[in-house]
Every structure is written in C-alpha cells, then in structure tokens.
Amino acid sequence: MRDPAIVARELLGKLVVRFLSRRVSCMIVETEAYYGPEDPASRARRGGDLAKVMAGDVGVALIFGVHGNWLLNVVAHEPDNVGAILIRACEPIEGIKVMIKNRGVNDVKSLTNGPGKLSRALAIDKRFHGLPLYTREHGLWIEYFKDVGNDEIVRSYRVGVSKDLPVKLRFYIKGNPYVSKK
DNA sequence: CGCCAGATTGACT
DNA sequence: GTCAATCTGGCGG
Numbered sequence: 001m002r003d004p005a006i007v008a009r010e011l012l013g014k015l016v017v018r019f020l021s022r023r024v025s026c027m028i029v030e031t032e033a034y035y036g037p038e039d040p041a042s043r044a045r046r047g048g049d050l051a052k053v054m055a056g057d058v059g060v061a062l063i064f065g066v067h068g069n070w071l072l073n074v075v076a077h078e079p080d081n082v083g084a085i086l087i088r089a090c091e092p093i094e095g096i097k098v099m100i101k102n103r104g105v106n107d108v109k110s111l112t113n114g115p116g117k118l119s120r121a122l123a124i125d126k127r128f129h130g131l132p133l134y135t136r137e138h139g140l141w142i143e144y145f146k147d148v149g150n151d152e153i154v155r156s157y158r159v160g161v162s163k164d165l166p167v168k169l170r171f172y173i174k175g176n177p178y179v180s181k182k
Numbered sequence: 183c184g185c186c187a188g189a190t191t192g193a194c195t
Numbered sequence: 196g197t198c199a200a201t202c203t204g205g206c207g208g
Contacts, residue, residue: 048204067190068201086189116190160189
C-alpha cells in the first residue's frame with residue numbers, strides 16, 4: 001500500500017456502505033492520516049492490539065473507542081510500515097431514514113459530521129475491528145463513488161489532537177456542509 | 183486492580 | 196462555557 005496521507009486524500013469522495021435491512025451509505029468528506037510510533041497522536045504508540053492491526057493487513061477496519069464513541073479507521077501504510085486513516089465525517093447518501101433512527105436526531109446535517117456520529121449512524125462498533133473493508137461479506141465496505149478534484153480539497157492540521165506533527169494530515173472537501181466543525 | 187488520558191459528543195449551567 | 200459518559204491500554208501499588 002501507500003503512504004497514509006496519499007490514501008487519506010484518495011478516500012475523499014468514496015462511499016462507505018453499510019448493509020442493514022438495505023443499503024445505508026455516505027460519502028467520505030473528511031479524513032485524517034495517522035502513522036506509527038513516531039506519530040505522537042497515534043494509538044499505535046501505545047502498542048497492544050491497535051498497534052498490531054495498524055501494522056497488519058491494509059484495507060481492514062480499525063475500530064477504537066474514545067470518550068464513549070467509536071471511531072472508524074482504515075488501515076493503510078507502506079510495506080513494513082504502520083499507519084491508518086481516520087474517517088472523520090461523511091455525507092449521507094442512501095438510507096438516511098435508517099441513520100436518523102440510529103442517531104435519534106432529526107437534523108440530517110448533524111447526522112454524520114463527526115467520527116463518533118458517523119459510527120453510530122452506520123451502526124459500527126467493535127465487532128468490525130480487524131475485518132476487511134474490501135469485501136461485502138461483513139456488511140461494511142468501501143466503494144467508488146465519484147472523483148474529487150484537487151481544487152476541491154483542503155489540507156489542514158489534525159483536529160482534536162493534543163500533540164500533532166508539523167505536517168498537514170487532515171483532508172476535507174471544500175465547502176461541504178457535512179465536514180465536522182471546530 | 184485502580185487510576186489516568188485520549189483521534190468526542192451532547193446536555194446542562 | 197463546563198462537564199460527564201464510556202472503552203482500551205499503560206503504568207503504579
């Protein structure tokens with residue numbers, strides 16, 4: 001695979017699909033890249049199961065809970081390296097009613113504009129930890145949706161991280177109303 | 183085994 | 196603006 005920052009850029013505009021009673025999906029509009037132990041904000045730093053999955057097969061889900069929320073990551077890194085992409089926000093496409101039901105709110109714009117919200121809307125939890133996202137067998141996968149031009153993408157520093165690297169590792173689609181707010 | 187911190191959210195003062 | 200909920204791994208006793 002490739003560098004997490006490259007993959008983070010390429011994930012924008014892709015579709016996260018969750019099969020519940022029917023297709024429920026949303027388009028990725030915001031991502032962040034995380035590296036291995038050299039990244040002070042990375043969970044791989046702490047070792048344990050998270051680090052193993054992050055260093056393992058690419059294209060699998062890495063689920064991890066913080067402050068009572070589940071965060072969805074996709075493992076991606078160069079050979080013999082460690083890294084993952086955090087899916088921070090997405091735009092509801094299919095099955096919006098299901099997401100509203102899962103989230104318990106009526107406002108579509110605040111349905112999936114944050115990592116924890118997104119996970120709840122798509123009923124994602126620890127069960128998906130370590131499962132591949134390139135097959136449909138587990139009811140959660142990523143597929144092509146549309147191309148996003150370079151002029152539509154903005155880079156910035158990561159959000160919510162106490163110790164960030166001096167590199168812009170957050171990518172989001174310019175002007176998209178579903179990008180998480182600061 | 184208890185306590186702490188962290189890639190968050192939302193309810194309450 | 197403040198604060199607690201909820202989960203995992205590191206660290207100290």
